Amino acid sequence: MIKSIIKHLIYGIVGGCTLFVMFILFLDLTGSDRLYEFFDNFTIYALGFVVISSGFSISSIVYDIDRLALWLKVSINVLVGFGIFLLVGSNIGLISFESPTNIVIYLVIAAIIFIAVCFGDYLFNGREAKKINAKLKEQDTE
16 A cells, blocks of 8 residues: 555656646746746745645545445545645645636646546556456467
8 A cells, every 4th residue: 555655656746747847838838927936936836736746646546445436536536636736726826816717727727637647547557458458368368
């Protein structure tokens, strides 16, 4: 169990760093004025992205629990991940609660990223399952 938690934590750190760099590139390519704010508070934002990503990643450990229904696993992962996103994002200034529109925009962006990561995991795990099934068939024919 500890090994799995550490693995998910490492995935969260890698994912947070990657998303942070992609976010900075996006701000730069769009010419956003917020880019300078991120450089002024680089460490805070970088750690914030790592904590947020780790929240989603570590909470995905519920998928290893067989006795829980899939809808419950997804709900736990989403609620914990988005809860951490809202808490950390608002504290570091990533999310502004000045208008409901800002909150919705950030939640939609986070949801798109979350769905993309889940879809990537789905494709990767499907490919791995096909490889394992091919090896099992090969062993059966021998």
